Amino acid sequence: MIVxxxxxxxxxxxxxxxxxxxxxxxxxxxxxxxxKRNSNINTYTLNRLCKILDCGIEDIMEYKKx
Numbered sequence: 001m002i003v004x005x006x007x008x009x010x011x012x013x014x015x016x017x018x019x020x021x022x023x024x025x026x027x028x029x030x031x032x033x034x035x036k037r038n039s040n041i042n043t044y045t046l047n048r049l050c051k052i053l054d055c056g057i058e059d060i061m062e063y064k065k066x
Contacts, residue, residue: 001066004035007049010059016052025052 011017021027031045049060 001038001064002061003038003064004041004061006058006062007035007060010053010055014053014055021052027052 011021018032021032022029025048027045027048031041033039034041046057046060050057053059
C-alpha cells in the first residue's frame with residue numbers, strides 16, 4: 001500500500017500548510033483529501049508536490065506491506 005505519511009512531515013519541515021498548497025499553489029482540496037486517505041493520486045500531482053516542496057518522491061510517499 002502506498003502511504004503519504006512522509007508528505008505531512010516534509011510539509012511541516014518546509015513550513016508549507018495545506019492552506020498554502022490550496023491557496024498559493026492551486027492544489028485542489030480534493031487532491032488533499034485523496035492524499036489524506038492514501039487514495040489514488042496521478043503522477044502530475046506527485047510531480048507538482050515535489051516541485052512545490054523542492055524534494056524527492058521518497059520525501060512524499062512510501063510503500064508499506066499491508
